[in-house]
Amino acid sequence: MEEPLIPVGLMSHTAHIRSHRKPRRSSASTTALRAGVASGVLSTLAVAAAAGTANASESSTQTQELPALTADLTATIAQSVAATQQAAADYQLQAERDAAAAQAAEQAKADLAVAKKKAEEKRKAEAEAKRQAAAERASRSTERTTLTSTSTSASAPASGSVATVISFLKAQVGDAYVLGATGPNAWDCSSLVQAAFKQVGVDLPRVSQDQSTVGTDIPLSQIQVGDILYWGGKGSAYHTGVYIGNGKYLDAANPSKGVVIQDLSGYPASGAVRVL
Numbered sequence: 001m002e003e004p005l006i007p008v009g010l011m012s013h014t015a016h017i018r019s020h021r022k023p024r025r026s027s028a029s030t031t032a033l034r035a036g037v038a039s040g041v042l043s044t045l046a047v048a049a050a051a052g053t054a055n056a057s058e059s060s061t062q063t064q065e066l067p068a069l070t071a072d073l074t075a076t077i078a079q080s081v082a083a084t085q086q087a088a089a090d091y092q093l094q095a096e097r098d099a100a101a102a103q104a105a106e107q108a109k110a111d112l113a114v115a116k117k118k119a120e121e122k123r124k125a126e127a128e129a130k131r132q133a134a135a136e137r138a139s140r141s142t143e144r145t146t147l148t149s150t151s152t153s154a155s156a157p158a159s160g161s162v163a164t165v166i167s168f169l170k171a172q173v174g175d176a177y178v179l180g181a182t183g184p185n186a187w188d189c190s191s192l193v194q195a196a197f198k199q200v201g202v203d204l205p206r207v208s209q210d211q212s213t214v215g216t217d218i219p220l221s222q223i224q225v226g227d228i229l230y231w232g233g234k235g236s237a238y239h240t241g242v243y244i245g246n247g248k249y250l251d252a253a254n255p256s257k258g259v260v261i262q263d264l265s266g267y268p269a270s271g272a273v274r275v276l
Helices: 028-151 158-171 189-198
Strands: 216-218 228-231 239-245 248-252 259-263 271-274
Touching: 158 189, 158 239, 158 248, 189 239, 189 248
Parallel strands: none
Antiparallel strands: 216 271, 228 239, 228 271, 239 248, 248 259
16 A cells, blocks of 8 residues: 655655654454464474373383283293293103113013023923933833843852842932832832842842841952942941942932942942852
């Protein structure tokens, strides 16, 4: 809007001086604009402040909750690791048990096979021992029958009679010693001597004491095959046997030895008698 012209003549004496009027007041719209700007700035600041507060609060919440979350996760991981380790240990233990059971089964199988083999070997050995014993008994029976038949001849020479006695005695080697037994497979010392001389018709007393008193006394330095040896005093002897030559004698010794051939030097006799 243009200002109105003032006539020169009407101009004040101060008209040539620049006006020092105060600035015009802002219009209402300007004021309103300025107020709006200010309000917007304030609103922005308020929003920013609120956001900062919220962020701070959220950050604080997250900071507070993070340790709890981390502890739970650590516990879960630890439990998982422990469970895995336990499962592995259980698996290893079961594997070891299975291996031990398998090894024990194999060992038991091997032991059973060995036991069966030993049992079979024992059975065969027992069968063979029985067979041999039967064969020996049969052989002895045959030999005894032959000796008995020979001894029935009316007048056998003395030398032949002694041989018959010795043959009978040797046929009994291996028989058992049983006190009071009189044959055919078990004897005591005096019953064996009595049975041997009976093969040639010589009847001897049954017990050792009496056998030591029959026949002719012979010095031990002069004994011959077929002489009766005794241990203990004459008439009170406790044991008898028969001299078979070469420093040896045959007797039914004791329960542990049975009928055996022994060396006279190991058990010297007390005396000797001759009945053939």
